[in-house]
Amino acid sequence: MPFIWLGFAVIMIFCEAFTSQLVSIWFVIGAVCAAITTIFTDSIPIQSAVFLVVSLVALIVTRPLVKKFKKSRGVVSTNADRLIGKTGIMLCDINDINSIGQVKVDREIWSVKSGVAPIKKDTKVTVLSIEGVKLIVEPLK
Secondary structure, three states: HHHHHHHHHHOOOOOOHHHOOOHHHHHHHHHHHHHHHHHOOOHHHHHHHHHHHHHHHHHHHHHHHHHHHHHHOOOOOOHHHHHOOOOEEEEOOOOOOOOOEEEEEOOOOEEEEEEOOOOOOOOOEEEEEOOOEEEEEOOOO
């Protein structure tokens, strides 16, 4: 019976190797502990209980570490979000919401879409958000 548990552990190691996230490492630990349990008892329910308990405990104990690891590899900031809330000057007219124009914000020229309505040239605008490489703006209130 220990070979079945060790075989299961090896299968889980292969599953872990082919994924980019930790999904089966806890089962490997549980299967190894269940294999060790076969030294002391031949009872399959006890071995299965050891497998389940150890896998669950390993999951609970390592979960904060996994979250911390995943958080550190989060979204990479491009610093373009620094423009949100800034004021700029329209360099050309935007006739409708789907039109694309240009705005000058902090001495930089950006492509822009209107978030609310048509905007005329030389109007002061506020940057609401960013969609791809275009700023979404509205006239300054």
